[in-house]
Amino acid sequence: LQILSLINDRASVIQEIGKIKEKQGMNRYDPLRERHMLNLLKDNNNGPLDQKTVDHIFKEIFKSALDMQEEDTRKTLLVSRKKKAEDTIININGEMVGQGEPSFIFGPCAVESQEQVTTVAEAIGGKGLKMIRGGAYKPRTSPYDFQGLGLEGLKMLKKAADQYNLAVVSEIVTPHHLEEALDYVDVVQVGARNMQNFELLKAVGSINKPVLLKRGMSATIEEFINAAEYIIASGNSQIILCERGIRTYEKATRNTLDISAVPILKQETHLPVFVDVTHSTGRRDLLLPAAKAAIAIGADGVMAEVHPDPAVALSDAQQQMNLPQFDEYYDSLMKFMKQYEMKI
Amino acid sequence: LQILSLINDRASVIQEIGKIKEKQGMNRYDPLRERHMLNLLKDNNNGPLDQKTVDHIFKEIFKSALDMQEEDTRKTLLVSRKKKAEDTIININGEMVGQGEPSFIFGPCAVESQEQVTTVAEAIGGKGLKMIRGGAYKPRTSPYDFQGLGLEGLKMLKKAADQYNLAVVSEIVTPHHLEEALDYVDVVQVGARNMQNFELLKAVGSINKPVLLKRGMSATIEEFINAAEYIIASGNSQIILCERGIRTYEKATRNTLDISAVPILKQETHLPVFVDVTHSTGRRDLLLPAAKAAIAIGADGVMAEVHPDPAVALSDAQQQMNLPQFDEYYDSLMKFMKQYEMKI
Amino acid sequence: LQILSLINDRASVIQEIGKIKEKQGMNRYDPLRERHMLNLLKDNNNGPLDQKTVDHIFKEIFKSALDMQEEDTRKTLLVSRKKKAEDTIININGEMVGQGEPSFIFGPCAVESQEQVTTVAEAIGGKGLKMIRGGAYKPRTSPYDFQGLGLEGLKMLKKAADQYNLAVVSEIVTPHHLEEALDYVDVVQVGARNMQNFELLKAVGSINKPVLLKRGMSATIEEFINAAEYIIASGNSQIILCERGIRTYEKATRNTLDISAVPILKQETHLPVFVDVTHSTGRRDLLLPAAKAAIAIGADGVMAEVHPDPAVALSDAQQQMNLPQFDEYYDSLMKFMKQYEMKI
Amino acid sequence: LQILSLINDRASVIQEIGKIKEKQGMNRYDPLRERHMLNLLKDNNNGPLDQKTVDHIFKEIFKSALDMQEEDTRKTLLVSRKKKAEDTIININGEMVGQGEPSFIFGPCAVESQEQVTTVAEAIGGKGLKMIRGGAYKPRTSPYDFQGLGLEGLKMLKKAADQYNLAVVSEIVTPHHLEEALDYVDVVQVGARNMQNFELLKAVGSINKPVLLKRGMSATIEEFINAAEYIIASGNSQIILCERGIRTYEKATRNTLDISAVPILKQETHLPVFVDVTHSTGRRDLLLPAAKAAIAIGADGVMAEVHPDPAVALSDAQQQMNLPQFDEYYDSLMKFMKQYEMKI
Missing domain, CATH: 1.20.59.10 (Chorismate mutase)
Incomplete structure (x- = not known):
């Protein structure tokens, strides 16, 4: 003693x-x-x-x-739950993201035409949902792949979104694009490849719109949290974290959905956590089970890709749902959710 | 044309x-x-x-x-759902594993004493559960780590199990041990390290008891399915597949729970699929969320470790639940399950 | 038939x-x-x-x-050896990089003071070498870590380099910095975190100085080659590829040096290939063996970190060599090289 | 103070x-x-x-x-260099493995016929080499793949080896086979899948023949060293460690050759360290560069697969050398080695 x-x-x-x-x-x-x-x-x-x-x-x-x-x-750390115990809730187009009930972000991988996004926006709006996603600036592995329609694409998406009262979620890849894009984007997405593009993080940290930050392809949870800290340290606390699968040896899925990351992120930070079921699995047949697991484990929302005719999509053809699949998907999730709500 | x-x-x-x-x-x-x-x-x-x-x-x-x-x-492939469309259901001590309602396997990492396993068996039996796990032959990284009590441990576990009407789930590491062990084991576990120990697979394929086959630490889903095929091809179709996390770069969890493997395995094979939430996460605080995700995504059962005094356990001290935690854990899961059942 | x-x-x-x-x-x-x-x-x-x-x-x-x-x-692909069979040779400060004899890039992880970089520059210049590296814009996991001295650091480095007739190799993290930095940098480094920062790749593709492109932390070789293609497609063919270790489960080294990537990259592209032995191993004791392996397998150059007093370095303290270690290191490599040259 | x-x-x-x-x-x-x-x-x-x-x-x-x-x-640890500072040297058929000059083990992936192994043995013996490898008990992912000729294969291999004065290196997959096999095997190989088959490790630890222990597919270096400790703790100190690539996300090679493991294993243990260039790369075009890197970084030996007609081999067709390729390969290595020897 x-x-x-x-x-x-x-x-x-x-x-x-x-x-x-x-x-x-x-x-x-x-x-x-x-x-x-x-x-x-x-x-x-x-x-x-x-x-x-x-x-x-x-x-x-x-x-x-x-x-x-x-x-x-x-x-x-400003994002830490030890710093701020209560959940951060973000009002996006009237939807209170992070307040307990899961939110949903649907939309095509890339904006391809006005008709395409309008069709999808109609389907989303018809379900009473509040957000649509669509890539206009597409980061692509090869310089010769379809690089997105850029500002024109954003304008198409915004037009479709306005028609059905949806908020626009779209990726920005460089601080330089931010100014021109802000008029047409309601939630700025920072993609997996840019999770440690610190200048971009600082730039989206200085705007007054919500940011959806995707986990890097092989980022640790600690690195992910620190990336969010770059944003909040620059003044913007409206951050949604998005698990989107990590790179592992397993090739049955496009990436490996690290589902445990969701409760860890909820524990370590006060930010809402989404799961992108499309990119994490890369398989249409797994979009529904993965979404159920995400909701059951406590995710604040789910993101998935919907396209009017996936077979001819300019990117991610294998993993997007078409509209009837989307209807069925959403119905199944709602049934699952109803049970889930009762529980709370 | x-x-x-x-x-x-x-x-x-x-x-x-x-x-x-x-x-x-x-x-x-x-x-x-x-x-x-x-x-x-x-x-x-x-x-x-x-x-x-x-x-x-x-x-x-x-x-x-x-x-x-x-x-x-x-x-x-004999394990393939294309070969046999209907689910394989395995009767373990009256519990119909794979019939739709999730089953549970609890118990200490290793059998350490008669008192220890009896205490745990009482807790498990008290909940009306039907199975207890406990390691007697422990495969350990170092030859100087606690290697398990061997046959003596199995006898202790069987005695405790009998007292509370439980089936014994325990790992066998070599064909040579199988004969002596069979009198005391109801479900033979093949561990992650032995998933491609093909002689062991053939040996457990020739017995008439259920086999719980764990996925190898870095096995692909295809390799996992083929390992099960070794067992069924030797004549034993009572196989439970068990996802237990894969080895990745992420160190926030002991392994990375590959939750997507569950629906893929259910799709590709007709076998019941469990999730070992203890080894996949290695964190006590994740045992509950991981179990919820497992059940939501369609797992047929969950396995987790329970120890009367985890702080002084001879192995896996950080990740086992003590008895009050176990009670709370099980109650929470039952609440979650009740909602879930209603859904079906 | x-x-x-x-x-x-x-x-x-x-x-x-x-x-x-x-x-x-x-x-x-x-x-x-x-x-x-x-x-x-x-x-x-x-x-x-x-x-x-x-x-x-x-x-x-x-x-x-x-x-x-x-x-x-x-x-x-413009970087492909099928497109251009002969090796690309880049003249950096009189050193013909890629011409057969390995080149070397040494210097501190980060520029910390004028005295620090001058001391290192003297040591490098004293060996008749032609390049010095040093980070001025430091991409760091946490926003609260030392972020580098920025433009001031570059000026210090340039001053030291000029004194000993060295070319400056330094990382640029955003297109925005490029203009101000170009007066002080002879080889622009694109770091691992920015390998798929496509706007940055396009920006360095439009300048008239060599680019050292590091492989992303978990980039495939194919993605790496395509990243280089972004640069060359924008008009700049003076590209050095740099293998710097990939992220795996193994924790004995900071990253896993993917040595096989060197011959694959030499085969698939006509570009010079370097190996960063510091970041790939993260261990001072492996800097020499890794460099030997790199040279033996055909790398065009080796990059390693040297610091006057690594124990008190503001970053990467564990893996930088001090000056006497640097002397010994270089001597050992020269002995190894002498044998090697004879062979050719 | x-x-x-x-x-x-x-x-x-x-x-x-x-x-x-x-x-x-x-x-x-x-x-x-x-x-x-x-x-x-x-x-x-x-x-x-x-x-x-x-x-x-x-x-x-x-x-x-x-x-x-x-x-x-x-x-x-008995394998530790701290326990025994001097290198362990193993006499295999007169070749002093671990004494400084690299050794070589060549031979087909699997024994397929007497003619096949005799042809290869002749080629190996003709170069003055001392060892031949060949699989008789083949651990295969699928139960329906060619499983090797078993004891018959070993006898063929031994016959061919005797004719050209070669030692036989062959894998044993279960303790049960050890007794029957020992008459025909001079170096017992424990394969990657069995690196943590502890009963097998103990069994080969009790024999009086050298053991070639391969690193597990996703084993850490620490686990690898502990696996060797199982063998030495059972009484057999004639152990050769063999790096054979680890499982990572990169698919350009079959596995990722972890070349840094060689100096680490040499540092941590007193055992000879080989590199299996065939399984680590899985590409015929990388066998030579990988072997050079292995030798340069200090490996005690290299293992590679040679087959009279790889295109029709029953396993590993893509990665085995045919005999003319083998001649060229060995000549190139010898040239490289000559330079290398001079250095010492």
């Missing part, structure tokens, strides 16, 4: 170190002083511990001090 | 090839003949296609023929 | 299809026509094949036609 | 804990006592630290104590 009192003594010593550090200046990390202290210690070590051990122990102390500060940092 | 008739002609040619192949012998693959045919074709090629192109086309034809045969093979 | 003639017939039919397609218009993919053709075929199918089979076969034909066109595309 | 003396005090306290632990019993981990101590501490905590913090600190202390013991364990 004397260990206990020794540990309590040591704790106060650590606090003293902390205070000294604070007094000596603002920088939380001063390499020169660290080097200096290590040398000083070397000169004053009288044993019984040998120098190598002392060095090791002090490096551990420095490290644990840094870790404590990091832990503090995490606590004080 | 003349292409169409040509293709129909070609189809009959392919059928002829198939017949010739069949006539010429039983072996579906005869390398010498393939070589012979390639040489023969070379000698008889009059163009307009050059030799390299002809070689390429015929390799494609050979390959597509093999693919067709493989597709046939998949159809005729 | 009648199959052979049938196949030759079929080949000419396929050629006819190709011609018809070409005549009908410029677009290589016309969804409406594809739909139209499928319907037409349905109406004209007289068996013996059933409709489902005909559909399947024709989809295969369409797909193989697209595949052939894709193969053609790959042949005509 | 008073911290320094406090830390020295604390160190002696930790030593005392260690002694008390040792006195109280043999078991290095006693869960009941740990629980007891935590309760005792709770009763005696007088602050200023709150109970939660004290718990946390003591768990850290317990953990660091365990870590220290684990570090000790690693030091005392």
